[in-house]
Amino acid sequence: MNTPVGVVSKEEALKLSGMDFLQKLKNGDLPRPPFSETMDMIITELSDGFTVFTATPDLKFYNAIGCIHGGYISTLLDSAMACAIQTQLSPGTAFTTLELKVNFIRPVLVKTGAIRAEGKLIHCGRTIATAEGKLYDEQGKLYAFGTTTCALMPIGVPTNGSGE
Amino acid sequence: MNTPVGVVSKEEALKLSGMDFLQKLKNGDLPRPPFSETMDMIITELSDGFTVFTATPDLKFYNAIGCIHGGYISTLLDSAMACAIQTQLSPGTAFTTLELKVNFIRPVLVKTGAIRAEGKLIHCGRTIATAEGKLYDEQGKLYAFGTTTCALMPIGVPTNGSGE
Amino acid sequence: MNTPVGVVSKEEALKLSGMDFLQKLKNGDLPRPPFSETMDMIITELSDGFTVFTATPDLKFYNAIGCIHGGYISTLLDSAMACAIQTQLSPGTAFTTLELKVNFIRPVLVKTGAIRAEGKLIHCGRTIATAEGKLYDEQGKLYAFGTTTCALMPIGVPTNGSGE
Amino acid sequence: MNTPVGVVSKEEALKLSGMDFLQKLKNGDLPRPPFSETMDMIITELSDGFTVFTATPDLKFYNAIGCIHGGYISTLLDSAMACAIQTQLSPGTAFTTLELKVNFIRPVLVKTGAIRAEGKLIHCGRTIATAEGKLYDEQGKLYAFGTTTCALMPIGVPTNGSGE
Numbered sequence: 001m002n003t004p005v006g007v008v009s010k011e012e013a014l015k016l017s018g019m020d021f022l023q024k025l026k027n028g029d030l031p032r033p034p035f036s037e038t039m040d041m042i043i044t045e046l047s048d049g050f051t052v053f054t055a056t057p058d059l060k061f062y063n064a065i066g067c068i069h070g071g072y073i074s075t076l077l078d079s080a081m082a083c084a085i086q087t088q089l090s091p092g093t094a095f096t097t098l099e100l101k102v103n104f105i106r107p108v109l110v111k112t113g114a115i116r117a118e119g120k121l122i123h124c125g126r127t128i129a130t131a132e133g134k135l136y137d138e139q140g141k142l143y144a145f146g147t148t149t150c151a152l153m154p155i156g157v158p159t160n161g162s163g164e
Numbered sequence: 165m166n167t168p169v170g171v172v173s174k175e176e177a178l179k180l181s182g183m184d185f186l187q188k189l190k191n192g193d194l195p196r197p198p199f200s201e202t203m204d205m206i207i208t209e210l211s212d213g214f215t216v217f218t219a220t221p222d223l224k225f226y227n228a229i230g231c232i233h234g235g236y237i238s239t240l241l242d243s244a245m246a247c248a249i250q251t252q253l254s255p256g257t258a259f260t261t262l263e264l265k266v267n268f269i270r271p272v273l274v275k276t277g278a279i280r281a282e283g284k285l286i287h288c289g290r291t292i293a294t295a296e297g298k299l300y301d302e303q304g305k306l307y308a309f310g311t312t313t314c315a316l317m318p319i320g321v322p323t324n325g326s327g328e
Numbered sequence: 329m330n331t332p333v334g335v336v337s338k339e340e341a342l343k344l345s346g347m348d349f350l351q352k353l354k355n356g357d358l359p360r361p362p363f364s365e366t367m368d369m370i371i372t373e374l375s376d377g378f379t380v381f382t383a384t385p386d387l388k389f390y391n392a393i394g395c396i397h398g399g400y401i402s403t404l405l406d407s408a409m410a411c412a413i414q415t416q417l418s419p420g421t422a423f424t425t426l427e428l429k430v431n432f433i434r435p436v437l438v439k440t441g442a443i444r445a446e447g448k449l450i451h452c453g454r455t456i457a458t459a460e461g462k463l464y465d466e467q468g469k470l471y472a473f474g475t476t477t478c479a480l481m482p483i484g485v486p487t488n489g490s491g492e
Numbered sequence: 493m494n495t496p497v498g499v500v501s502k503e504e505a506l507k508l509s510g511m512d513f514l515q516k517l518k519n520g521d522l523p524r525p526p527f528s529e530t531m532d533m534i535i536t537e538l539s540d541g542f543t544v545f546t547a548t549p550d551l552k553f554y555n556a557i558g559c560i561h562g563g564y565i566s567t568l569l570d571s572a573m574a575c576a577i578q579t580q581l582s583p584g585t586a587f588t589t590l591e592l593k594v595n596f597i598r599p600v601l602v603k604t605g606a607i608r609a610e611g612k613l614i615h616c617g618r619t620i621a622t623a624e625g626k627l628y629d630e631q632g633k634l635y636a637f638g639t640t641t642c643a644l645m646p647i648g649v650p651t652n653g654s655g656e
Contacts, residue, residue: 105450
C-alpha cells in the first residue's frame with residue numbers, strides 16, 4: 001500500500017462525519033494511521049455501526065510463550081469496536097475510549113492465517129456509546145471477543161481558518 | 165540491545181520456574197520476545213508478584229486521532245500483569261490469559277515521555293490467578309489501569325530429551 | 329408460586345446434566361434458589377446455550393438515587409449468562425463464575441415494567457466457558473449488557489450413597 | 493435499625509455534596525435506600541475517596557449451587573465503589589454507573605461471617621470517574637474484587653422551590 005503514514009489534525013478530522021473519515025481512511029484518501037502500519041492491519045469493511053479490521057498474524061507479534069500477544073488481539077478488537085462507534089458520529093464530535101474488555105478463547109498462531117476483527121455498535125447515546133467485537137479466522141472460528149465503552153464529546157466543527 | 169529476538173520452546177520454558185524464566189528474559193539470557201521488540205518495551209523491575217514494563221511513546225504507536233493507540237497501552241498492561249502472575253509459577257506450569265480489562269484515564273502522547281506499566285498479583289490459586297496493573301508516567305501520574313484473569317495449567321516438567 | 333425455597337445438595341446436582349437441572353428448576357421440580365426468591369426472578373426460557381430470566385422492577389430494588397440498583401441488573405445478567413453455560417454441562421461437572429462484566433445503558437425504573445435478561449453461550453471449552461447477556465424491556469429496548477467467564481470442573485458423578 | 497426506608501428526591505439529593513449525602517445516609521438522617529434494606533448491607537466507613545459496605549451472608553442470598561450469589565457480591569462492590577466516587581461530588585452533580593467488572597476468587601458462604609466491601613477512588617475527572625473495590629472477610633481474606641466507571645453530570649443545584 002502506497003498511502004503515506006501519518007496523523008490527521010484534529011481540525012481536519014472534526015470537519016468530517018465519522019463515517020466519511022473512516023471511508024477516506026479505508027480508501028487511502030487520508031494518511032494511514034501509524035499504529036495500523038506498525039500492526040499491519042487494515043479496514044476491510046465499513047457500514048452503519050459495523051467495521052472489520054483484517055490482519056495476518058506474523059512472528060513479530062509473538063509473545064514470549066509462542067503465540068500472538070494478547071495486546072495484538074486487543075488492538076484489533078479495540079480498533080474495530082471504536083470505529084463501529086465512530087461511524088455514528090456527526091462532524092464536530094470527538095471521541096475517546098474509556099474502557100476495553102477482551103476475552104481470549106484460543107491462541108492465534110501464524111498458521112491461523114488471516115484474521116478478521118468485527119466491531120458492532122451496541123448503543124450510541126449523546127455522550128456515551130458502546131460496542132462489541134469478535135475475532136474470527138477465515139473459517140469463522142472464534143478466537144477472542146470484547147466490549148468497549150467510549151465517551152463522545154461534541155466539540156463543534158472548526159470554523160474557517162481554525163485548522164491552520 | 166543486542167539480545168537476539170525469538171521465542172523459547174515450550175519444553176525449555178517449562179523447565180524453569182516463572183521467576184527464573186522472567187529473570188533470564190530481563191537479563192538477556194533468553195531471546196527477546198518478538199512483540200517486546202515490535203512494541204519497544206522492556207522489563208525493568210521484577211520481584212515476587214510484581215513486574216514493571218517500561219516503554220517510550222513513539223509516533224509509530226499513534227492511532228488515527230493523534231494519541232498512543234489503546235492497543236499499545238493494553239499491551240503494556242497485559243504484559244506487566246501476566247508476568248506478575250508468571251512470577252508465581254513453578255517449573256512445569258504453563259499459563260494463558262483468559263481475559264483483560266483496561267480503563268483509559270488520559271491520552272498518552274509522545275511528549276508524555278517514558279511510561280511504566282506496573283503489574284501486581286492479586287491472587288494465585290491452583291488453576292486461576294488474577295492481577296491488576298497501573299500505567300504511570302515518570303512523575304507518577306496515572307494514565308490507565310487494568311485487571312486480568314489467567315488460567316494455570318500444570319503440564320509437568322519435560323523429561324530428558326522431550327525438548328529436542 | 330408454591331415451590332419450596334432451598335438449595336440442592338452438590339451430590340444431587342452433580343447427578344444431573346446442566347440442562348436437566350435447569351429444566352427441573354424451571355418446572356418447580358427442584359426447590360427454588362433462595363436468591364431467585366429474594367430478587368423475585370424466574371427462568372422463563374431455556375434451550376441449548378440460551379436462557380431468559382424475567383423479573384418485574386419493584387421499589388424494594390431501588391438504590392439511593394432513585395432507580396433500580398446496578399447490583400440487581402447484574403444479578404439478572406449473571407444468572408442468565410451462567411445458566412446459558414450450565415445448559416452445556418454433562419452430569420458430574422461443577423462450575424463457578426470467574427468474572428462478570430456489565431454495562432448499564434439506561435436506568436431501569438418501576439415504570440419500565442417487566443424486564444428480560446437473555447443469556448447466550450459464546451464458547452464452551454473443556455475447563456473454561458464464556459457467555460454474553462442482554463437486558464431488555466418488553467418492547468425490546470436495551471437497558472444493559474454483559475459478558476462472563478466461568479470455570480468448569482469435571483468432578484464426576486457421585487456413586488450410590490455418596491449423596492446421603 | 494429504625495431509619496425509614498425510601499428514596500431521596502433528586503432535588504434534595506442535588507443540594508448536598510456527595511460526601512454530605514453519604515454521611516447523612518450513614519447516620520440515618522436520610523431514609524435508608526430500599527436495596528440496602530433488601531440486601532441487608534450498611535455503610536460502615538466513609539472518608540475522602542473511600543467507603544466500606546458491610547453485610548452478613550444469609551441463606552436468602554444463596555444461588556442454586558449452594559453459595560452466595562455473584563449478584564449479591566457484585567451489589568456490595570458496586571455500592572462501595574460508586575459511593576467512593578460519590579464522596580468527590582460537589583452539590584449539583586448527578587452521577588450514574590457506566591460499567592462494572594467483578595472477579596470472584598472464592599465462594600462466600602454463611603459460615604464466612606461478616607464481609608466488608610471496600611471501595612477506593614482511582615481517578616475523578618470532570619465527567620468520568622473510576623474506582624476499584626475489594627471484598628474481604630473479617631480476617632482480611634480476599635473473596636472478590638472489581639472496578640467501575642461512572643459518568644458525572646453537572647446538573648446544577650436546584651433553586652428555591654424546584655424541589656417541591
